[in-house]
Amino acid sequence: MNLLVAVQAGIICEQLGVFRVNCIDCLDRTNVMQTALARAIMEIQFRKYGLLHPEQVLPVSCRFLCQQLWANNGDVLSHQYAGTAALKGDFTRTGELRFAGLVKDGYNSANRYYLNRFKDAYRQVAIDVMLGDTMSEDLLALNSKSQADEMQWMLNKDEHMMHIIDDCRKLLVPDSEMCLGGWGLVDCDSDLGDSEDMNAILILTNHAFYVADYIEEMDRISQFHRVSLEDLELMEMGPITSVFKNKKVWCIRINYTHNNYSGYFYTFRTAGTRFFNNMAISIRSSEEAAGT
Numbered sequence: 510m511n512l513l514v515a516v517q518a519g520i521i522c523e524q525l526g527v528f529r530v531n532c533i534d535c536l537d538r539t540n541v542m543q544t545a546l547a548r549a550i551m552e553i554q555f556r557k558y559g560l561l562h563p564e565q566v567l568p569v570s571c572r573f574l575c576q577q578l579w580a581n582n583g584d585v586l587s588h589q590y591a592g593t594a595a596l597k598g599d600f601t602r603t604g605e606l607r608f609a610g611l612v613k614d615g616y617n618s619a620n621r622y623y624l625n626r627f628k629d630a631y632r633q634v635a636i637d638v639m640l641g642d643t644m645s646e647d648l649l650a651l652n653s654k655s656q657a658d659e660m661q662w663m664l665n666k667d668e669h670m671m672h673i674i675d676d677c678r679k680l681l682v683p684d685s686e687m688c689l690g691g692w693g694l695v696d697c698d699s700d701l702g703d704s705e706d707m708n709a710i711l712i713l714t715n716h717a718f719y720v721a722d723y724i725e726e727m728d729r730i731s732q733f734h735r736v737s738l739e740d741l742e743l744m745e746m747g748p749i750t751s752v753f754k755n756k757k758v759w760c761i762r763i764n765y766t767h768n769n770y771s772g773y774f775y776t777f778r779t780a781g782t783r784f785f786n787n788m789a790i791s792i793r794s795s796e797e798a799a800g801t
Contacts, residue, residue, distance in 0.1 A: 514557060528546055530542045530543055530546070534590075536583075536586065536587055536590060536591065536595065536596075537583065537587065537595050537596040537597050538597065540579060540582065540583035540586070540595055540597070540601065541583075541597050541600060541601055543579065544575075544576065544579040544580075544583075544601050547575065547579060548567065548572065548575055548576075551567065551571075551575060552566065552567055555567070572604075576601060576602050576603070576604065577602060579601055580595070580598050580601040580602040583595035583597075583598060583601060584598060591621050591624070591625075592620070592621065592624040593617040593620045593621050593624070594613075594617055595617075596614045596617055596618065597610075597614065598610070598613070598614075599613060599614075670693050670707055670780075673693070673707075673710070673723065674691040674692070674693055674710055674712075675691070677691065677710045677712060677719075677721050677723075677730060677733075678691050678712050680730070681712055681719045681721065681733055681735075682712060682714055682719070685716075686714040686715060686716050686717070687714060687715045688712065688713070688714050689713045689714060689715060690712075690713050691710065691711065691712045691713070692710070692711045693707035693709075693710055693723075693780050694707065694708075694709050694710070694711055694777040694778065694779065694780055695707065695708055695709065695777065695778050695779070695780050696708055696709040696720075696722070696775070696776070696777060697749075697760055697776040697777060697778055698775070698776050706780065707723060707780040708722065708723055708724075709721065709722060709723060709777060710723055710730070711777065715738075716737065716738060717735050717736055717737045717738055718735075718736055718738070718741075718763070719733055719734070719735050719736075720733065720734045720736070720775055721733040721734075736763075736765050740765045740766045740767070741763070741764075741765050742764040742765055742766055742771060743764040744761065744762070744763055744764070745761070745762040745764070746759070746760070746761045746762075747759070747760070748760070758778050759778060759779070760776050760777060760778045761776070761777050761778075762774050762775070762776045762777075763775045763776075763777075
């Protein structure tokens with residue numbers, strides 16, 4: 510395997526060919542293979558220039574930077590092409606297959622299915638409008654069907670959230686306490702972005718409040734924390750500036766003590782759904798979020 514090396518005296522060796530790597534869509538697995546080839550070629554180049562001994566391998570720091578570079582490359586291409594981060598990205602970054610990476614791949618695959626099922630029709634319509642092409646009747650019908658399917662998908666998701674909150678109440682609240690309400694919220698301390706997906710459940714009883722962490726990718730409660738109402742110090746509500754967008758979002762901060770020490774708090778904002786009279790209602794605007 511040769512590469513082009515030229516000095517003032519002339520050409521020492523010439524490149525003899527190129528690698529072409531592709532899978533069914535030239536995306537995830539292609540990037541994994543390209544990463545392996547790039548690492549192997551880098552070792553050959555370093556040996557030819559005397560930066561590595563013949564039997565020496567790439568230093569850990571150099572190999573880590575190479576893997577990060579190609580993993581970021583795969584994520585950028587995947588976001589442009591499929592709307593999500595690349596699959597197999599965990600293997601590209603670490604060189605290992607881990608359970609967390611498999612879970613993330615499953616989550617990204619589900620997101621890709623949703624985007625392909627409900628969003629691509631809108632994208633194609635936008636492209637046709639920009640190009641001045643006439644939209645076919647089939648595409649118009651597909652667009653209408655996609656809107657109906659998306660509304661049904663959102664309705665099913667909202668109802669599922671309501672059942673999760675109810676199951677959490679049954680699991681956490683003992684018979685000696687009376688449940689006063691339950692809410693699906695976004696924990697601002699663990700989610701610094703602008704996601705509207707529920708990742709925390711707040712349950713209020715006549716003696717305490719419970720905060721449960723919800724993992725959407727695994728559809729389960731990971732842990733919970735009970736705080737007695739006697740330890741409640743202060744509740745604050747107001748807008749804070751979003752990290753990634755120049756807009757304000759309404760949040761509530763619950764301050765409490767732990768072992769008689771102050772400084773503990775939870776900060777929540779509303780998720781994309783609120784519940785009224787046991788009905789799931791999607792929140793469509795910032796005004797509705799503030800009112801909730």
